[in-house]
Amino acid sequence: MISRIIRPLAAAAFAALAVVAVSSATPGPAEAAVAADKRALCKPGMFCIFGDTGYRGLFFGSATNVPNVGTATAPFGFNINDHTTSFWNRTNRDICIYADTNFRKKMFWRVNNGTLVVGPVGAGRSTSNIGSDTNDKLSSFGPC
Structure with a gap:
């Protein structure tokens, strides 16, 4: 029973x-x-960088020029220097990305369709994959 x-x-x-x-x-x-796509963290007026394709992975965003993303205060306490694969310019100005700190060695990037861009990231522009030739090399961003 x-x-x-x-x-x-x-x-x-x-x-x-x-x-x-x-x-x-x-x-x-x-x-x-949020885990899949961190674009919601990128607020208007910010230039945001992401560690992985598709706006995923590590995240850092700033409304000001950043001479060294390795020493900037990231919101989650990690270093994103040389760990950028996608970005989004939510500012109203052109932003240049640089391979070295202090705005040295301008980098080129690829649009989502793979077209190479040699020049600034225009206001509102983004890419889900910066391209293998410049992947994980960004150290600063700011004035062109």
Whole structure:
């Protein structure tokens, strides 16, 4: 008699634990969206850089010129120097990106369709992949 009561209770308890384990391991829609695409962190007036393609990975954004992204205060406490693969210019001015600190050695970049751009990142422009030739080389951004 006891086994007829315990078995169904044990099966129900195991099923409940399985649901909890799956729901805690799977991010909800809000967490998945932020993890996948951090463009929401890039506010109007900022130039934002991301560590991975598709505006993912490490993030840093600033409304001012940044002579050294390695010493700038990133919002999550990490160094994004030489870790940039995508960016978004949400300012109303052209921004140049540089391979060296203190705005030296202008870099070229690729538009999302792969076209090479030698020059500034125009206001409102972005790329989800800077291109393999300049990937992970950005150290400063600012005046052109």
